[in-house]
Amino acid sequence: MRLFEPTKRATLLIPSGPDRDLNRKHLFILLTNPTPDADTGTDKVLLVSVSSVPANGLYYDDTCVIEAGQHDFIVRDSFVLYAKARIEEKDALIRGITNGTFIAKPLLDPSVVDQVCQGLYYSKHVKPSVLDFYQRACDLTIGQ
Secondary structure (H helix, E strand, C coil): CCCCCCCCCCEEEEECCCCCCCCCEEEEEECCCCEECCCCCCEEEEEEEEEECCCCCCCCCCCCEECCCCCCCCCCCEEEEEEEEEEEEHHHHHHHHHCCCCEEECCCCHHHHHHHHHHHHHCCCCCHHHHHHHHHHHHHHHCC
C-alpha cells in the first residue's frame, strides 16, 4: 500500500451512493492542504465531489465541468457538485485509506484544480462556511 498524504490536488473515491447502492463511490477532489480548524485546531481539508453530467437534460450546476479524460477516473463529462462540498479532518481521510473505505486516485492536473477552485466563487450552491474555510486556507498558504 502506498502512503497517502491529504494535499491539494489529491483525489479519492469515497462511498457516496444512495442507500440502495452503498458500494457506489464518487470521485472527490481535495481543494486545500491541511488547515487548522479555527475552533479546534484540528487539521482539516476541503473536498468537492464530481458527478456525471446528466444525459437527460436534468438540471446540474454547470459552474465547473470537467471533461472526460481530464482525470483517469473521469470517463464522461462531469460537474463539480459544490452544494455537497465538505470539510473533513485530515486524519479521517488517512484512516479511510488505511482501512480500505476510501481509494486514492492520481493527483488532478493543477490547471483543472485551479478551475475547480475558481468555481467556489461563482457557484450559487457554495455554502458561506465552505468559502470562508477555503479563503482562510489560501491565506495561510500564502503566509507560509
